[in-house]
Amino acid sequence: MNSLEQVQQAELALLEIFSVIDTQVKHNLKRVLDAFRNHRVGTHHFAGVSGYGHDDLGRETLDKVFAEVMGAQAAAVRVQFVSGTHAIACALFGVLRPGDEMLAVVGSPYDTLEEVIGLRGNGQGSLIEFGINYRQLELTLDGTVDWQALSTSVADNTRLVLIQRSCGYSWRPSLSIADIEKIIHLVKQQNPKTVCFVDNCYGEFIETREPTAVGADLMAGSLIKNPGGTIVNAGGYVAGRADLVEAAACRLTAPGIGSYGGATFDQNRLLFQGLFLAPQMVGEAMKGTYLTGYIFDKLGYAVNPAPFAPRGDVIQAIKLGSAEKLIAFCKVIQQHSPIGSYLDPVPDEMPGYESQVVMAGGTFIEGSTLEFSADGPLREPYVVYCQGGTHWTHVAIALEAAIKAVGEA
Incomplete structure (x- = not known):
């Protein structure tokens, strides 16, 4: 043959x-169309503003549309995120503080996160250098989540659980929404205050629900992957609980500015159309x-x-x-x-x-x-x-x- x-x-x-x-x-398209309709998206939303980017109606409306599509309280969709890794790093630095613990529950994180955490490299301001503790649960021999270990692994100082949806460069099944929902349930049973954060790169629109629709407190991803629809020039997003989205946005811009600044460089039409x-x-x-x-x-x-x-x-x-x-x-x-x-x-x-x-x-x-x-x-x-x-x-x-x-x- x-x-x-x-x-x-x-x-x-x-x-x-x-x-x-x-x-x-x-x-999924109906989900997107409903959100566009509910927020009355029109051609006036394609215009951007310059300078500080204050009062950008298109950007503010896109955030609301994106949040609704993702089943989240809030979202920040920004061309200023240079990659999915950057969006994830802003989320992690926004939530975590010295003395907190981050627990990765799906084995080793993607290569580009290793230096963000501090597993490789030094002197660049990794999480570990800022006094944030890191621990990870290894996968089982067949490459799946160790559910038994996860059920007793969350400590009082486990501020954030990192859930990497995609397999990345590891030989394991990528997580389904049902898997993510189960992880969140087990984590919240042990410590309701622990933030369940999902690296959602490569996962958007794979199923009919997103992690924030099944209890994830925060997630992040890239616009040159799934939600950019192949036409968005650059950027990323964070979505989830409103206070956590704002915390991540404060790391992207600055405390006090958060999600309220950032020019969109006339990219609003592409951002809407890509979605x-x-x-x-x-x-x-x-x-x-x-x-x-x-x-x-x-x-x-x-x-x-x-x-x-x-x-x-x-x-x-x-x-x-x-x-x-x-x-x-x-x-x-x-x-x-x-x-x-x-x-x-x-x-x-x-x-x-x-x-x-x-x-x-x-x-x-x-x-x-x-x-x-x-x-x-x-x-x-x-x-x-x-x-x-x-x-x-x-x-x-x-x-x-x-x-x-x-x-x-």
Whole structure:
């Protein structure tokens, strides 16, 4: 069977799942449309203000629309967040104080958070350098939350529990909304005052509810991932309890200014439109992950999630087993990207990452991971992480070439 036939076979096998995804897209889009309607969004909201950014009606309305969509009390959607990591860091520094403890309950955090916490690097003002204690619960041998340990792990000084929704660069299932709801329930049973914070990167619109709709006190994410709908130029968000959102905003700007400042640089239309497009774009990306998982499972590779397993984010991981295959895979994805198809990805150091990383990212927005991309750290067991895809058909075209490039396991 040639690569085209293999992709066509996968498409036929996944027709029912694709139909279920379309139904979910419709549900999530209705959620967005209702919020736009409820807050009477009009073209006058596209105008921005300059300077300090005071009294920006578009920004204030977008915050309200975003909060409603996410099932949160409040939100701060800002182009001043340079990444999801920046939004998360603002949330953590906004909530935590010297002597507090942060407990990570899903094993090791994503690479870029290690220096924020203070697990790597020094002298840059990490949480640990500010006297905040850090502890983490390891995953079970099968890569799932250790529910038994979690049920007795929250201490009196555990101010915040970090819940990383996506698998990141670890080989584990990404969390479902049901998993997150269960974690929150167990934490609150032990200490109702502990803030349940969710790193929601890659997870928005994957299901029909968000973490803040099931009890999360605060969450953060990136606008060049899911909620930007592939067209937002930059930014991130925090959403949740109003006082905690404001605390995070005070770390982004300054105490006393918080969420009330920050020019939007004429980006309001894109921010609204990106949110409107997001459910559809996430649906296409999910189809792409199913297609990728199905095909590479058939080729004999270990894949995460499994071919027909429910998705927790827009990431599909493939254990390729060698640096050569990892680089070859990324090279082919780059060649089938709309931007920079003539470039060859080369492993290199990346700010915030522990290992060298090879990245295929021929995207219209630099670093956008809701657009189709692939990357992986150059370390055992050489896993490639495929993300996003504005059209599942684009993913299918690239996969035909990827099959030829890496062959069977």
